[in-house]
Amino acid sequence: MARYALTVSYNGIRYSGFAKQKNLPTVQGILEESLQKIYGLPIRIKYASRTDAGAHALGQVISYDVKKGPEIDKIPDALNGLLPDDIRIISAREVSRDFSPSKDAKLKLYRYIVYEGKNLKPFLRGLCLFSRTRLDVDRMNSACRVLCGKHDFSSVVVKRDQKENTELSLERAGVMRCDSFPIDGEMRKPSFGDFVVFELEAQRFLYKMVRSICGLLIEVGERKLSVIDVVSIIRGEKKWRVRVLPPDGLYLVRINYGENLCFMR
Amino acid sequence: MARYALTVSYNGIRYSGFAKQKNLPTVQGILEESLQKIYGLPIRIKYASRTDAGAHALGQVISYDVKKGPEIDKIPDALNGLLPDDIRIISAREVSRDFSPSKDAKLKLYRYIVYEGKNLKPFLRGLCLFSRTRLDVDRMNSACRVLCGKHDFSSVVVKRDQKENTELSLERAGVMRCDSFPIDGEMRKPSFGDFVVFELEAQRFLYKMVRSICGLLIEVGERKLSVIDVVSIIRGEKKWRVRVLPPDGLYLVRINYGENLCFMR
Numbered sequence: 001m002a003r004y005a006l007t008v009s010y011n012g013i014r015y016s017g018f019a020k021q022k023n024l025p026t027v028q029g030i031l032e033e034s035l036q037k038i039y040g041l042p043i044r045i046k047y048a049s050r051t052d053a054g055a056h057a058l059g060q061v062i063s064y065d066v067k068k069g070p071e072i073d074k075i076p077d078a079l080n081g082l083l084p085d086d087i088r089i090i091s092a093r094e095v096s097r098d099f100s101p102s103k104d105a106k107l108k109l110y111r112y113i114v115y116e117g118k119n120l121k122p123f124l125r126g127l128c129l130f131s132r133t134r135l136d137v138d139r140m141n142s143a144c145r146v147l148c149g150k151h152d153f154s155s156v157v158v159k160r161d162q163k164e165n166t167e168l169s170l171e172r173a174g175v176m177r178c179d180s181f182p183i184d185g186e187m188r189k190p191s192f193g194d195f196v197v198f199e200l201e202a203q204r205f206l207y208k209m210v211r212s213i214c215g216l217l218i219e220v221g222e223r224k225l226s227v228i229d230v231v232s233i234i235r236g237e238k239k240w241r242v243r244v245l246p247p248d249g250l251y252l253v254r255i256n257y258g259e260n261l262c263f264m265r
Numbered sequence: 266m267a268r269y270a271l272t273v274s275y276n277g278i279r280y281s282g283f284a285k286q287k288n289l290p291t292v293q294g295i296l297e298e299s300l301q302k303i304y305g306l307p308i309r310i311k312y313a314s315r316t317d318a319g320a321h322a323l324g325q326v327i328s329y330d331v332k333k334g335p336e337i338d339k340i341p342d343a344l345n346g347l348l349p350d351d352i353r354i355i356s357a358r359e360v361s362r363d364f365s366p367s368k369d370a371k372l373k374l375y376r377y378i379v380y381e382g383k384n385l386k387p388f389l390r391g392l393c394l395f396s397r398t399r400l401d402v403d404r405m406n407s408a409c410r411v412l413c414g415k416h417d418f419s420s421v422v423v424k425r426d427q428k429e430n431t432e433l434s435l436e437r438a439g440v441m442r443c444d445s446f447p448i449d450g451e452m453r454k455p456s457f458g459d460f461v462v463f464e465l466e467a468q469r470f471l472y473k474m475v476r477s478i479c480g481l482l483i484e485v486g487e488r489k490l491s492v493i494d495v496v497s498i499i500r501g502e503k504k505w506r507v508r509v510l511p512p513d514g515l516y517l518v519r520i521n522y523g524e525n526l527c528f529m530r
Contacts, residue, residue, distance in 0.1 A: 011387035056388065086387040122276035122351040123321065123448050127388060180445035183388050 004072060005063045005095045006079075010056060011086040012247065013126040017053040018060065027051075027087060031062065034082040039069045048101040048255045049108055052208065054126065054247035058183070059090065059254035061101045105203065107171060107256040112198040112214040113182060113249045124181070128195070129249040135196050135221030137177050143220040143230045144173035147213065155236045156216050157206045158244060164206065172201035175217065183251065196221070199253075208244050215243030269337060270328045270360045271344075275321060276351040277512065278391040282318040283325065292316075292352060296327065299347040304334045313366040313520045314373055317473070319391065319512035323448070324355065324519035326366045370468065372436060372521040377463040377479040378447060378514045389446070393460070394514040400461050400486030402442050408485040408495045409438035412478065420501045421481050422471045423509060429471065437466035440482065448516065461486070464518075473509050480508030 008031070016024035020032070028045060035043040048061040070078055076089040083089070113128040115121065120130035147170055154166035176182075179193025198214045216233070219225040225233075225240075232238035273296065281289035285297070293310060300308040313326040335343055341354040348354070378393040380386065385395035412435055419431035441447075444458025463479045481498070484490040490498075490505075497503035 009384075009387055011390060080384060085385060086390050088384045088387050090384070119274075119345060119353045119355065120350060121448070122274050122353050123392060125276060125351050180447070182445075183386070 001065055001067055001097070003063055003065050003095050003097050003099055004075065004092060005061055005099060005101065006075065006092045007090040008060045008062055009058050009088045009090050010060065011127075012051060012054050012056045014084075014086060015053065017055070018047060018049075018051040018057075027057075027060075028062075030083065030087055031079075034079050035064065037082055038075075038078055039066055046101050048105050049205075049252055051252055052211075052247045052250070055250040055252070056127070057252040060252055061105075061255045061257075063095065063099060063101045065097075101255070104257050105255045106258045107201050107203055108205065109172075109199065109201045109253040109256070110205070110210045111182075111251040111253050112200075112210060112245065113251070114196040114198075114218070116194045116196060126248050127181075127183070129245055131196075131218070133222050135175075135218065136223060137175050137196065137221065139223070139227065140175040140198075140217045140221045142227045143217055143225075144175060146227060146230045147216075147234060148173050151234050152236065153206055153209060153213075153234070155233050155240060156242065157209050157212050158242050160207045166206060168202060168204055168206070170200065170202045170213075172199065173213070174199050175221075211245045211247065211250060212242050214249075215245045216240065218245065219243065266330055266332055266362070268328055268330050268360050268362050268364055269340065269357060270326055270364060270366065271340065271357045272355040273325045273327055274323050274353045274355050275325065276392075277316060277319050277321045279349075279351060280318065282320070283312060283314075283316040283322070292322075292325075293327075295348065295352060296344075299344050300329065302347055303340075303343055304331055311366050313370050314517055316517055317476075317512045317515070320515040320517070321392070321448075322517040325517055326370075326520045326522075328360065328364060328366045330362075366520070369522050370520045371523045372466050372468055373470065374437075374464065374466045374518040374521070375470070375475045376447075376516040376518050377465075377475060377510065378516070379461040379463075379483070381459045381461060391513050392446075392448070394510055396461075396483070398487045400440075400483065401488060402440050402461065402486065404488070404492065405440040405463075405482045405486045407492045408482055408490075409440060411492060411495045412481075412499060413438050416499050417501065418471055418474060418478075418499070420498050420505060421507065422474050422477050423507050425472045431471060433467060433469055433471070435465065435467045435478075437464065438478070439464050440486075476510045476512065476515060477507050479514075480510045481505065483510065484508065 010027050015027050018027045020026050020028040043064050045062045045064045075092040079089045114131050115128045116131050150169040152167045176197045178195040182197050233240045275292050280292050283292045285291050285293040308329050310327045310329045340357040344354045379396050380393045381396050415434040417432045441462045442458050443460040447462050498505045
């Protein structure tokens with residue numbers, strides 16, 4: 001028995017999210033169907049991070065166990081030949097038998113993309129949020145500095161479960177302005193352009209947390225909230241009506257498993 | 266009676282081309298439906314250029330006549346409110362009663378986008394051609410210099426009609442390499458990156474001519490044809506099996522009507 005881990009990129013527009021659901025098109029469902037064709041038996045995959053309906057991934061990580069089958073180097077091409085072209089296997093490797101794509105994740109990096117303009121460009125349909133308001137990037141970066149570090153994030157998320165541990169450490173948060181469609185590539189320094197890109201990195205995120213933190217940051221960028229408001233909100237001293245941004249602009253960029261096992265794109 | 270001209274951008278993925286066809290989704294069909302809602306009567310539009318099923322436009326130009334209705338400044342927002350988000354009205358203006366979007370066009374600029382890489386990125390589905398072969402941009406630009414100017418292009422297109430006048434002047438042709446998704450914006454000098462962008466400009470093009478000229482150029486970039494071969498092909502001395510590239514990578518960028526009436530994006 002061997003355990004394989006694959007890095008997967010997908011355009012979530014056509015899918016009801018990553019995680020399998022009965023009678024709905026999901027990325028996990030399609031992946032498991034294709035794996036079954038290759039191995040000739042049902043394969044159940046594990047994954048690093050559940051992504052919502054309509055959200056995207058550049059570097060989702062999945063794992064599965066098999067007894068025999070094609071060599072690991074052949075897996076990406078074999079799967080890509082079967083998969084629809086909005087799901088691509090980027091890489092494959094053998095991992096230790098105790099590897100867990102979710103539990104072993106040291107850091108997860110998410111990106112959220114906003115396009116500012118008079119009209120959303122038809123080509124960016126489903127791929128970013130559209131804003132007619134000019135966002136103040138410096139102000140949003142000040143708010144990012146407030147949000148970074150260890151906090152109880154319960155005041156900025158939609159609570160699913162009262163018992164959930166809402167304390168966690170946001171390792172990195174930042175907002176950048178770019179002049180071209182910034183799905184991948186390393187983000188550079190804040191500059192000019194009509195695209196505003198949010199990056200958030202943490203070991204774990206709460207339910208729809210990236211989309212609600214970006215919602216909070218956008219209200220700062222729109223000058224509806226001050227940086228001081230953000231301090232009060234995160235401390236639980238001020239109420240904020242949670243604004244969850246649509247999934248269109250959300251990308252799971254990469255999962256970092258530490259020095260020895262880092263799944264980049 | 267007034268004649269209005271609108272600049273329209275659309276993502277062609279969901280449409281069977283621009284021109285109206287019975288029982289098929291077309292951009293013209295959708296535009297006329299929305300115009301009918303605004304004016305309360307059937308409106309027939311004229312257009313600058315027919316685009317094929319799956320091809321896109323940044324700056325298609327359409328015109329129509331009306332007796333009365335909303336002010337011209339209100340038309341883009343009113344229409345955009347009714348149109349699906351893969352079709353956007355960029356601008357509107359009143360034009361003279363004898364304006365024809367096709368006949369008055371002085372130059373039409375088309376762009377064709379190729380992405381080079383191991384895998385097509387899922388986000389570029391339907392928006393560019395994917396090539397695993399590294400294309401030689403310098404070589405393609407040498408071929409562009411051969412193709413520019415007045416020629417009988419019958420040897421590089423699919424002939425629809427023996428009587429068609431296949432002599433025309435290709436005013437500009439060039440190939441650029443970019444490092445980010447280059448749908449819009451002015452193209453800069455050839456540089457680095459995984460995107461290869463073709464630009465062709467002429468007053469008129471023959472049936473599927475942009476896609477077949479780019480097919481010819483790609484064979485030059487793949488080193489299947491030499492620049493000398495292109496000279497022989499365009500002179501009709503050497504046969505070439507016309508290679509029409511898929512419509513995914515094709516964009517009608519803008520129509521130039523001369524100094525007094527230039528419809529830019």
